[in-house]
Amino acid sequence: MTRPRIVIVGAGFGGLSAAHALGGADADVTVIDRRNYHLFQPLLYQVATAGLSPAQIASPIRAILRRAANVRVVLGKVTGVDKERRVVRLDDREIPYDTLVLATGARHAYFGHDEWESVAPGLKKIDDATAIRRRILTAFENAESAETPEARRRFLAFVVIGGGPTGVEMAGSIAELAHVALRHDFRTIDPREARVMLVEAGSRVLAAFPPALSTAAQAALQRLHVEVRFGTPVSNCDESGVTIGDEHLPAATIIWAAGVAASAAAHWLGVDKDRIGRVPVGPDLTVPGHPEIFVIGDTASAAGKDGKPLPGLAPVAKQQGAYVARVLRARLAGKPLPPPFRYRDYGTMATIGRRSAVADFGWLRLDGTLAWLMWGLIHISFLIGFRNRAVVMLEWIWSYVTFQSGARLITGSEPN
Amino acid sequence: MTRPRIVIVGAGFGGLSAAHALGGADADVTVIDRRNYHLFQPLLYQVATAGLSPAQIASPIRAILRRAANVRVVLGKVTGVDKERRVVRLDDREIPYDTLVLATGARHAYFGHDEWESVAPGLKKIDDATAIRRRILTAFENAESAETPEARRRFLAFVVIGGGPTGVEMAGSIAELAHVALRHDFRTIDPREARVMLVEAGSRVLAAFPPALSTAAQAALQRLHVEVRFGTPVSNCDESGVTIGDEHLPAATIIWAAGVAASAAAHWLGVDKDRIGRVPVGPDLTVPGHPEIFVIGDTASAAGKDGKPLPGLAPVAKQQGAYVARVLRARLAGKPLPPPFRYRDYGTMATIGRRSAVADFGWLRLDGTLAWLMWGLIHISFLIGFRNRAVVMLEWIWSYVTFQSGARLITGSEPN
Numbered sequence: 001m002t003r004p005r006i007v008i009v010g011a012g013f014g015g016l017s018a019a020h021a022l023g024g025a026d027a028d029v030t031v032i033d034r035r036n037y038h039l040f041q042p043l044l045y046q047v048a049t050a051g052l053s054p055a056q057i058a059s060p061i062r063a064i065l066r067r068a069a070n071v072r073v074v075l076g077k078v079t080g081v082d083k084e085r086r087v088v089r090l091d092d093r094e095i096p097y098d099t100l101v102l103a104t105g106a107r108h109a110y111f112g113h114d115e116w117e118s119v120a121p122g123l124k125k126i127d128d129a130t131a132i133r134r135r136i137l138t139a140f141e142n143a144e145s146a147e148t149p150e151a152r153r154r155f156l157a158f159v160v161i162g163g164g165p166t167g168v169e170m171a172g173s174i175a176e177l178a179h180v181a182l183r184h185d186f187r188t189i190d191p192r193e194a195r196v197m198l199v200e201a202g203s204r205v206l207a208a209f210p211p212a213l214s215t216a217a218q219a220a221l222q223r224l225h226v227e228v229r230f231g232t233p234v235s236n237c238d239e240s241g242v243t244i245g246d247e248h249l250p251a252a253t254i255i256w257a258a259g260v261a262a263s264a265a266a267h268w269l270g271v272d273k274d275r276i277g278r279v280p281v282g283p284d285l286t287v288p289g290h291p292e293i294f295v296i297g298d299t300a301s302a303a304g305k306d307g308k309p310l311p312g313l314a315p316v317a318k319q320q321g322a323y324v325a326r327v328l329r330a331r332l333a334g335k336p337l338p339p340p341f342r343y344r345d346y347g348t349m350a351t352i353g354r355r356s357a358v359a360d361f362g363w364l365r366l367d368g369t370l371a372w373l374m375w376g377l378i379h380i381s382f383l384i385g386f387r388n389r390a391v392v393m394l395e396w397i398w399s400y401v402t403f404q405s406g407a408r409l410i411t412g413s414e415p416n
Numbered sequence: 417m418t419r420p421r422i423v424i425v426g427a428g429f430g431g432l433s434a435a436h437a438l439g440g441a442d443a444d445v446t447v448i449d450r451r452n453y454h455l456f457q458p459l460l461y462q463v464a465t466a467g468l469s470p471a472q473i474a475s476p477i478r479a480i481l482r483r484a485a486n487v488r489v490v491l492g493k494v495t496g497v498d499k500e501r502r503v504v505r506l507d508d509r510e511i512p513y514d515t516l517v518l519a520t521g522a523r524h525a526y527f528g529h530d531e532w533e534s535v536a537p538g539l540k541k542i543d544d545a546t547a548i549r550r551r552i553l554t555a556f557e558n559a560e561s562a563e564t565p566e567a568r569r570r571f572l573a574f575v576v577i578g579g580g581p582t583g584v585e586m587a588g589s590i591a592e593l594a595h596v597a598l599r600h601d602f603r604t605i606d607p608r609e610a611r612v613m614l615v616e617a618g619s620r621v622l623a624a625f626p627p628a629l630s631t632a633a634q635a636a637l638q639r640l641h642v643e644v645r646f647g648t649p650v651s652n653c654d655e656s657g658v659t660i661g662d663e664h665l666p667a668a669t670i671i672w673a674a675g676v677a678a679s680a681a682a683h684w685l686g687v688d689k690d691r692i693g694r695v696p697v698g699p700d701l702t703v704p705g706h707p708e709i710f711v712i713g714d715t716a717s718a719a720g721k722d723g724k725p726l727p728g729l730a731p732v733a734k735q736q737g738a739y740v741a742r743v744l745r746a747r748l749a750g751k752p753l754p755p756p757f758r759y760r761d762y763g764t765m766a767t768i769g770r771r772s773a774v775a776d777f778g779w780l781r782l783d784g785t786l787a788w789l790m791w792g793l794i795h796i797s798f799l800i801g802f803r804n805r806a807v808v809m810l811e812w813i814w815s816y817v818t819f820q821s822g823a824r825l826i827t828g829s830e831p832n
Contacts, residue, residue, distance in 0.1 A: 036826045053470065054825055055825055073603075144491075184482045409453050411470060
């Protein structure tokens with residue numbers, strides 16, 4: 001009898017955690033991803049704001065899974081799934097499976113305003129991050145050579161849309177770039193004239209955190225001279241800036257951090273999806289009626305303790321990947337299946353800037369320097385690969401000591 | 417009276433060295449570059465072969481010149497020079513000068529075969545390097561999923577055209593990537609089956625070095641399983657591979673390291689240029705008849721001791737930049753001018769791979785481990801900025817100890 005074939009689509013936190021835990025299992029595992037690297041997404045905003053280089057937060061998938069001899073990696077773009085024939089369709093071929101794990105993540109979504117994407121890019125991929133870095137750094141360059149005060153003000157205005165962790169981190173980092181790292185770099189402008197605005201339709205930033213931490217985060221943003229605007233959703237984005245309600249905020253640089261939608265997995269499977277495109281899964285993370293198909297991570301809508309869907313966080317995806325591997329190992333061994341999946345929440349954190357972060361561990365809530373140090377240690381310890389850890393730590397220490405940003409390169413397209 | 421205006425075009429080794437030495441002079445200095453960073457080109461091949469990240473060998477020009485309050489930096493693309501009106505033309509404006517320093521470098525050239533560029537990219541810019549890295553890594557991915565042995569062989573064949581330092585470094589690095597770093601990463605192919613060919617029309621590699629070092633470099637390449645082909649020029653490059661003489665070498669990846677041509681400076685100035693596009697300059701590096709225009713670095717044809725034009729090397733450009741600053745400071749102070757420019761040759765080096773390099777200091781010729789250690793120390797010490805030095809050193813030590821390559825990312829365009 002041939003060995004069972006497990007196909008995992010997506011090498012994000014969920015897919016990689018499943019693949020890793022299936023290393024050495026009595027099955028042939030295939031990991032398919034469009035890209036050749038795993039991306040440590042929680043630090044992607046630091047690439048967008050010139051603090052880190054792409055290779056410092058990304059590791060080749062093959063290198064991560066090198067020791068797992070039963071796991072092979074396929075670089076390719078999945079275009080669909082044939083549930084009847086049990087094959088995953090790629091552009092140029094098909095890969096058969098006995099068990100399928102879909103861990104294809106989410107992308108930023110404009111909720112009916114896809115035309116905003118060209119002026120208000122989101123942050124999901126490395127190429128997004130280097131494009132945003134190019135926009136931010138080019139805005140300062142354009143301000144330096146602007147011919148009118150109006151033009152200069154527009155180039156020095158930055159609007160971040162969305163007050164979740166990514167929005168807060170982006171706004172804080174841009175403000176620090178302007179006030180600290182770039183401070184002495186220009187002759188015509190003073191980068192500290194930059195106006196960084198954070199627009200949030202709800203009533204507070206970091207709405208997933210307890211209100212006291214939202215207040216602390218908002219105060220930290222204001223210390224960095226970030227203007228926070230609440231309560232009015234964005235009604236338009238274009239080349240000239242952002243409109244919230246009736247107010248127009250002129251700005252040359254707009255960054256979208258307001259929402260995500262799940263990948264196309266629901267469409268591939270031909271199942272109903274929830275409001276943000278996720279596939280509803282049962283307590284064992286399989287698709288109802290298809291015990292051979294698991295969906296995990298940002299693409300899945302799995303109920304938490306309170307019955308509400310679990311949030312799209314890296315720890316959820318990682319725990320789900322490990323759980324799927326346990327189920328599959330039990331099935332392979334003919335042993336009793338593990339109990340339904342339960343997410344263990346060890347806490348959430350967000351950083352705002354230099355010596356400023358918030359952390360919520362349930363039993364302990366922190367803000368300020370201590371939260372920031374913990375944030376740094378925890379993120380370093382989760383980075384994959386010794387080299388990345390050492391290099392990122394060195395980069396951070398250097399930035400902290402010198403007030404500089406390490407990766408201020410405008411790449412990807414020639415200016416003009 | 418207004419302060420004299422010195423405009424430097426290009427922030428490579430020559431332009432930056434001039435700007436640096438003019439910091440604090442009684443003149444307004446403007447540095448114009450198309451890019452916002454200075455690139456340490458001698459290590460660019462390590463970006464192309466996934467050893468280093470772009471930001472590790474590039475520093476923002478503004479940050480380098482931050483302390484020179486009389487120096488301003490303009491990001492823009494020069495389109496011409498008006499010698500009569502003494503202005504530099506950019507896309508969208510003009511910048512007047514009293515003294516002009518052109519240090520615009522060189523780019524790779526195909527000598528009448530520009531159609532080869534799309535299949536055989538050269539290595540001059542960061543975007544070239546990340547594009548070549550994408551091609552090399554994608555070739556291994558394509559080989560892993562190839563359906564016929566012929567296709568697999570073609571994907572695993574790499575041809576480097578040109579046996580100068582860049583060609584030798586590229587061929588050696590690709591061979592090491594295949595034989596060492598990628599060795600355990602694939603399941604279908606063995607990367608060690610990769611065939612790396614170095615094609616040189618002349619009779620030896622590193623023709624600018626003494627013959628004994630060429631022989632040593634060739635032996636080192638052969639130890640890395642690089643096939644070296646001499647004596648027959650390339651007659652064609654296309655998607656299928658490279659033709660030398662009557663022989664066709666099937667290869668999916670071709671890299672051009674066979675020649676450079678100077679930038680458009682001669683065209684801007686309306687002066688005669690030499691065979692590879694350089695502007696002939698006098699003993700003080702000015703254009704004959706134009707004491708207010710200096711041309712330095714790869715763009716200049718300046719006679720060396722033996723009457724032959726000086727080679728396009730970083731130390732030549734740096735010394736010329738410093739010399740121009742001395743001339744200008746003497747002119748500003750009304751003091752006697754320095755004697756004609758003379759290049760001081762402290763030696764040249766090229767590296768082939770792990771513990772393998774050649775060095776020619778005139779009085780001392782070295783190859784092997786010692787030359788390699790010296791090469792590393794000298795290149796680290798010339799890198800700009802403490803952070804880059806420390807990060808690159810860490811990256812190299814990590815690669816050396818673990819046999820891994822740090823920056824194996826396929827970025828810039830989605831596969832398929």
